[in-house]
Amino acid sequence: MPLLADRSCATRFAQRLRGEDLGGVVSEEQQLGDLFRRYAPYVATIGIRLLGRDDELDDLVQEVFIEAYRGFHQLRSPDSVKAWLARITVRRATRRLRRRRLRSFFSLEELPSDAKLVDDGATPEEKAEIASTYRMVERIPIRQRVVWVLKHVEGETLDSIAAICHISKATVQRRLRAADRSLRMQKERQGDPDGRLRT
């Protein structure tokens, strides 16, 4: 999914935050509402694929837009609002994943529930298989997982991943290789010849 620009919405929002006169037609709340309605599904999709659970998603999306609202003046170009939101989402989700990993290390947190990962259209077998896949992805280190999800599931380019994660392109490639190797090893360990996962 390429990072599309939405200049009109972001530009108006930036103008409003800079105190420029917009003729009193739209309020700041309306501007935030416009931005939120347009980009919340995108942020939520990245969020759930990184977090792998629905119960933390509302908090994550709210945190992302609050940070975006407070830091909008740092945005150099309104064209890059989508990439900028993705960057905040990745940073916030990574923080949550680290916290979760720490809590699970001390057995303070249960394993994520997989009931709400997919829509209701999926069969119970599909749901179980998707949950099993996510558990496999969850075993790879957080940094590698973030890069892997952005590249292969979200379809981002290497350049945009490098920009989103604040790392070099070479690091992106290295993490991708490591993640793929790790997933392949896990699959081999499961010993499934036709590539299907055991649930």
Place this chain on the structure above:
Amino acid sequence: MDDFEPDTHIVRLMARIRPGWDAARTESNLAAILERLKGPKRRQRAWQAMLAATRLRFHRAAR
């Protein structure tokens, strides 16, 4: 990257993970964001909590 192509089966399954995000959820989250933005900031909330705790301690000590 060409030497490490991803497992398409895993990618396909991961792509099916989607949030149950509808208009109602958008509006409720937007309302929550506006409330959080209008409400006191974290530092102010912490300061108010500390004042309340100090008052409580003072009243208990006075009794």
